[in-house]
Amino acid sequence: xxxxxxxxxxxxxxxxxxxxxxxxxxxxxxxxxxxxxxxxxxxxxxxxxxxxxxxxxxxxxxxxxxxxxxxxxxxxxxxxxxxxxxxxxxxxxxxxxxxxxxxxxxxxxxxxxxxxxxxxxxxxxxxxxxxxxxxxxxxxxxxxxxxxxxxxxxxxxxxxxxx
Numbered sequence: 001x002x003x004x005x006x007x008x009x010x011x012x013x014x015x016x017x018x019x020x021x022x023x024x025x026x027x028x029x030x031x032x033x034x035x036x037x038x039x040x041x042x043x044x045x046x047x048x049x050x051x052x053x054x055x056x057x058x059x060x061x062x063x064x065x066x067x068x069x070x071x072x073x074x075x076x077x078x079x080x081x082x083x084x085x086x087x088x089x090x091x092x093x094x095x096x097x098x099x100x101x102x103x104x105x106x107x108x109x110x111x112x113x114x115x116x117x118x119x120x121x122x123x124x125x126x127x128x129x130x131x132x133x134x135x136x137x138x139x140x141x142x143x144x145x146x147x148x149x150x151x152x153x154x155x156x157x158x159x160x161x162x163x
Contacts, residue, residue, distance in 0.1 A: 002066055003079055006042055014085045016090035020046040026054045037061060046087055050077045089113070135163055 009015050021043040028034035036057045037043065045054040059080065063073045092101040101109065115150060138160045145153040 002062060002076075003083070006062065006065070012083060012086050015086050018083075018087055019042070020044060020087075029054055029057070042158075044080065044084070046084055046108070049078050050084070055080065069074060131163075138163055 003015075004010060007015065007018065009018075023038075025034065026045050026048070027046065029036040030053050037054065039061055042058055042061060044058055045052050048055055050059070059073060059076045060075050066072070066076065090106060091102075091111070092106050095101055095105070138156070142153070142156050142160050145156050
């Protein structure tokens with residue numbers, strides 16, 4: 001909620017449009033006597049890590065705000081890491097011809113990546129469900145064979161251990 005309020009975003013994907021802190025401002029803060037991030041217009045150093053001096057200051061300012069809302073610094077850094085990943089993924093990449101992707105190519109790449117991720121999630125869920133179903137059937141079958149004292153019980157117990 002805090003990120004949505006401070007950075008005026010409704011979804012993580014809106015963070016792709018986040019304007020990072022300027023290199024000059026970051027340099028002045030780290031090596032000169034600049035006050036650092038502006039409380040009224042917070043921006044991250046998206047080329048720096050979550051613990052860079054600039055980002056640490058931004059997280060500290062957010063933390064001060066969150067103390068009123070009862071959140072923690074680690075939650076902010078994790079959120080920043082996630083949003084930075086979203087932002088980095090949305091930056092134009094170098095094409096095979098050596099130029100930068102157009103906005104349409106970036107959008108297409110992001111859509112393909114999302115579709116691939118959904119496909120992998122679907123496959124993983126399907127595999128887990130198939131395994132769970134097989135394990136349940138084996139459990140019931142071994143229980144039945146045990147109650148009926150069937151002669152092929154050892155083979156089913158071995159298969160159960162295998163699965």
